[in-house]
Amino acid sequence: MGDFDGNGKLDYAVMFKKGRAYYIAAFLASGAAFRQVLLESDASANSFLALARKGERYAPIINDDLDRDPVQELKADAPVSGGCESSSYLYIYANGRFKRVFTSD
Numbered sequence: 001m002g003d004f005d006g007n008g009k010l011d012y013a014v015m016f017k018k019g020r021a022y023y024i025a026a027f028l029a030s031g032a033a034f035r036q037v038l039l040e041s042d043a044s045a046n047s048f049l050a051l052a053r054k055g056e057r058y059a060p061i062i063n064d065d066l067d068r069d070p071v072q073e074l075k076a077d078a079p080v081s082g083g084c085e086s087s088s089y090l091y092i093y094a095n096g097r098f099k100r101v102f103t104s105d
Helices: none
Strands: 012-018 021-030 033-043 048-052 078-082 087-094 097-104
Touching (some): 012 048, 033 078
């Protein structure tokens, strides 16, 4: 639970299994309802789902070649998923959609 889109309302992210597939979805508070956004349709049984808080710093990795952009700071809370502790995906909400950003410690 966190405010992913910066509107001051509580949003949710969930990981669920349907058949043999695992999914991660976000639910953004919009008035009295929620808007569902599918973040991952290929998560694995070993994946985790966590929350990064507004203000936390992260270093994105570009093209999986460890070419790092400068360290950045989250402007809103963000769902985090991954399969190991040293690398993960941040789902950063901007311009009306989520952007998947690969990060590493």
